[in-house]
Amino acid sequence: MKYGILFFISLLCLSACKKKDKPLPIFGQREVVGNDTVYHHIANFQFVDQDSSLITNDTFKDQIYVADFFFTSCRMICPIMKTQMLRVYEATSDIPDVKLLSHSIDPEYDTVALLHSFAERLGVSSDRWHFVTGVKDSIYKIAQTSYFATAMEDKSEPDGFIHSGAFLLVDKQQRIRGKYDGTKEDDVNRLIADIARLKKEYE
Amino acid sequence: MFIASVLIWGCGPGGKSRDSKFQQYLVQGEELYLKHCSNCHQKSGKGLGLLYPPLDQSDFMDQNLDSVICLIKNGRSGEILVNGKKYNQPMPGVPLLSDLEIAEITTYIYNTWTHDKGIIEVNQVTSILEKCATRQ
Numbered sequence: 001m002k003y004g005i006l007f008f009i010s011l012l013c014l015s016a017c018k019k020k021d022k023p024l025p026i027f028g029q030r031e032v033v034g035n036d037t038v039y040h041h042i043a044n045f046q047f048v049d050q051d052s053s054l055i056t057n058d059t060f061k062d063q064i065y066v067a068d069f070f071f072t073s074c075r076m077i078c079p080i081m082k083t084q085m086l087r088v089y090e091a092t093s094d095i096p097d098v099k100l101l102s103h104s105i106d107p108e109y110d111t112v113a114l115l116h117s118f119a120e121r122l123g124v125s126s127d128r129w130h131f132v133t134g135v136k137d138s139i140y141k142i143a144q145t146s147y148f149a150t151a152m153e154d155k156s157e158p159d160g161f162i163h164s165g166a167f168l169l170v171d172k173q174q175r176i177r178g179k180y181d182g183t184k185e186d187d188v189n190r191l192i193a194d195i196a197r198l199k200k201e202y203e
Numbered sequence: 204m205f206i207a208s209v210l211i212w213g214c215g216p217g218g219k220s221r222d223s224k225f226q227q228y229l230v231q232g233e234e235l236y237l238k239h240c241s242n243c244h245q246k247s248g249k250g251l252g253l254l255y256p257p258l259d260q261s262d263f264m265d266q267n268l269d270s271v272i273c274l275i276k277n278g279r280s281g282e283i284l285v286n287g288k289k290y291n292q293p294m295p296g297v298p299l300l301s302d303l304e305i306a307e308i309t310t311y312i313y314n315t316w317t318h319d320k321g322i323i324e325v326n327q328v329t330s331i332l333e334k335c336a337t338r339q
Contacts, residue, residue: 075295079243083251121253121292 024169024198027148027176042146042174047103047132047139050115055101055132057174064198065099066191067168068182069143069151071106072118076158077165081182082122085167089129091192097172098195100129103143105151105163107133147176167191171198225310225322232311235304239297240312248316254292256285259316268313272328273335275305302329 028040047055066088070078085100092098104110110118115131143151143163150164169178169191178194181187237246240258244250248259258264263285264271270279278296282289300308306325313320 073293073295075242077242079251079255082254083245086251117291118254121290123252 023201024171024177024194027179039173039175042170042176043142045134045138045142045146047134048112049126049130049132050112050119051126052112053126053130055130059130060099060101060170060174062172063097063099064172064195065101065170066195067101067103067147067149067170068166069103069105069139069147069149069163071104071159071161072110072114073106074159074161077183081165081167084182084185084188085129086122086124087185087188088167088192088195089124092195093128095195095199098128098199102129102131103139103151104131104133105136105139105143105161107136107139148179169194169198172202228307228310228322229314231304232307232309233315235300235308236311239300240308243292243294248312253288253290256283256288256290258312259318261285262287264313264318268309268323269331269335271312272305272309272323272331275308276300276332277335302332305332 026039030040031038042057044057045055049055066085068081068085070081072078082102085102089100104115110131110133112133115133119126119129119131140151143149147166147168149166149168150162152162153160154162165181165183167180167182167188168176169180171177177198178191180191243255244258245255248257250257256263263283273279274294274296276296276298278294280293282291284290303325306323306328309323309328312318313323
């Protein structure tokens with residue numbers, strides 16, 4: 001009986017260790033084409049960041065990145081998201097191939113100049129953290145279809161928009177590998193740990 | 204030291220010192236602060252970068268109680284100088300707050316972190332709010 005319990009405990013330990021080594025899930029639908037599995041990946045996009053640089057999928061070639069959706073005049077969850085994203089920025093400061101991408105869902109108001117000042121005031125560098133603006137519908141579409149995030153206008157909301165506070169972890173093949181609540185410190189801790197796990201896949 | 208602080212409290216702007224009304228203002232004020240203010244100004248009152256100014260250790264707060272009460276209700280935009288640093292993020296007001304709720308928030312932020320101003324009474328808030336309403 002004693003040995004049985006010991007055996008059970010060691011099994012538990014083993015499975016716990018195994019779980020740790022398991023690769024991160026790959027989100028979204030997948031198709032099998034011939035012998036290849038085609039995973040859901042981020043569709044083509046083209047936005048402009050706070051330095052007026054063109055930001056496309058190529059910007060994140062061979063990069064891991066974290067994406068979110070916000071707007072500068074938002075007073076509800078965005079400031080918390082930015083506080084938490086700043087933690088991710090600081091935690092990944094010495095990892096050169098990790099970038100951050102914040103999309104404005106109020107791109108008409110959030111001009112390049114405004115995003116520039118916002119990023120500067122947050123004290124972050126544009127080569128690691130891109131704040132992008134662009135065609136509103138393209139941003140909403142990519143949010144909903146590529147990142148599985150909610151972002152749309154809603155005049156009945158206090159701030160005029162509804163959007164999720166999600167942070168999405170995207171791998172070097174532009175596949176989504178994690179979704180986190182960007183308003184919760186614990187979830188963001190998990191994201192920071194997952195970035196390190198994801199990085200190991202490429203070592 | 205204890206007696207001295209009690210004496211100071213007795214003479215201070217708080218009037219009746221830390222009585223139950225003051226405690227109630229603080230408790231309600233904290234709840235309202237966490238709901239309406241801490242997203243930007245943080246629970247710690249430290250603000251965020253040069254986007255959202257700190258409330259803890261703020262010369263603006265020390266010198267502008269009336270403006271603080273008005274901007275909680277009506278919001279504020281344009282540049283603001285806090286501790287020598289320029290901030291320029293528009294702050295939306297919370298017009299639905301009652302005078303009492305504003306008194307509670309104000310009491311909370313002026314008696315937390317490094318602040319120790321004593322209670323800010325609702326009738327004080329009402330008369331200040333009347334003035335900022337006529338100015339606009």
